[in-house]
Amino acid sequence: MKVVLENLTKRFASRSEKGKDVTAVNRFNFEIPDGQLVGLLGPSGCGKSTTLNLISGLETPTEGRILFGDQDVTNLPPEERGVGLVFQNYALYPHLTVEQNIIFPLQNLKGNQKMSKAAMHEKALEAAKLVQIERLMERKPSQLSGGQQQRVAIARALVKIPRVLLLDEPLSNLDARLRLQTREELRRIQRETGVTTIFVTHDQEEAMSISDLIIVMKEGIVNQIGKPQQVYDDPVNLFVAQFLGTPAINVLEGELRDGRLMIGGEAVLDMPGKADGAVWAGIRPEGFVLDGNGPFTCAMERVEVMGRDVSVVCTHEKMTGRNIRAIIPAESRVDTDQKTVRFSLKPAKVFVFDRESEARR
């Protein structure tokens, strides 16, 4: 089921009388294709959870429309939208067993959708098998680990075969190792069911690793939508560039002059066809190449060996933030005794942004 968001806006009234209204979601336009796994990504407070609540129907939009396929669901209550929602804390009913939790949505069906007890059990078992918890049906949620609770929550959301599956920070309550496993699981479950899935996260790695599409939000406004790699390789503005990637992109004060990028008096890279002016220069950590004759000179700080590759930490007077971090292959020999280190830069890994608007140039 494709999901269409048209001009979706949500404003919350301010708590104090004089304060301005808070716009949590501002004119969100997008069409999510059928059967895709979409990551809604942004820092906390950017409106991503509100967007999810709008799609689920727990909040009503101030303006705009939501369509599932061709059906306008903007004014439908949550139960009539056919959505499955997984909460950040799972919200499993603690007094019910796993099976009773999963069956709960089926028991609410009315009219000709009503099911027999046997059919409900079968459906619940099917959903439980999908998330591999069929052995835990008689347990109470308190007797399950975090990962198992998460699976129960997903089974409960899927048991009615929703048109859209929504997950709010699905991995944030899990420890690091489980998080890696679970995100693979999420991907598998989504593939198997083919349900259009939207999940919210503030962890860019999580979003990039499993999503078909990511939507980067900031302060209620959608900044960029695209395939993860495409957004990473081609950020539209400084915020998106900074938000994606670990270690984060290095941002330096720079200047465009005569088709060349100048940083601190050095012409570090040819950038033909770009207008002159002050810019932010963003260099991905993997964009540095160790080069004794390279144009970019930094003061050496230290070298961190991480096995697969080496992280060269150095400083530069034009650098915003603390240190420049360059990641180079482990084979390269870095002389840690020298005071300075010289790099040449990979053109595809260097982005320039307008100093004022922070938009890509």
Add this chain to the structure above:
Amino acid sequence: MKTKNNWKAWLYLLPAILFLAVFMVYPLIDVCVYAVEENYSFAQGEATGIGLANFRYVLSDPYFVQAVRNTFLIVIITVPLSTGFSLLIALGLSSVKRLQNAFQTIYFLPYVTNTLAVGLVFMILFRKTDYTEGLVNLLLAKIGLGGVDFIEGPYWAKMFVMCFYTIWVVMPFKILILTSALASVNQDYYKAAKVDGASSFRIFRKITLPMISSTVFYLIITGFIGAFKAYSDEVALFGTNLNAAGMNTIVGYVYDMLYGSSGGYPSYAAAAALILFAIVFTITYINLTVSKKTVQYV
């Protein structure tokens, strides 16, 4: 750690033990002793023998039988009704947004009002005097019903006022406790249930009620105990001569036997008190057994 310095532990416990021994343990034993001493008299300070004659006397005393009947009626009528009404009001309170605090204060006012003052108000509402029929009777007359003397009239009318009064007095505390119990239920459960398509009645029955069941049972158990010990409310409405009004309770009977105009019989009072204890103990035990099977401790 096990036995070393044990005397120190006892030393620390001493103040509490002394206090409890003097004001709790000794009187308890004393009550048991009084209850089995036959024909004990205050004046001589001696009894004619040991036996169960006091219990036999109390159980065959029509005033005591009346008091037991009154007490049981009050318990059976007021505890379920007050708990049910309180739950309804607490649900209402937790679903209104505006003026919630104002409503909470209003509903809590009876709790901080003096019992006797409330009794006076009820007198004005229900009592028939030479000068007025009482407010309730005036209202009854408006809708074409004859007046009843609720304070000195027929038994059912007095029992009605009594239960009405008791329910009204105990509700504020229950509302307060239930409102906070409802507030402590995580909102995500409601959101989840809403997305899952549960009707509001089903949400209440399947989610809200189990989540607050331990609080509800706490209120029922303490409500039973409190209602069995009813006395001051009766005095507030019907005066100190409860036997004459036919509205005595077990605690009232105990008091009358000790200090009432026909008092001076500590043995009968002690026997009645022990019977009350046995009743309360049994009911509470049943309550706890039932609650263990149904309450969800989450």
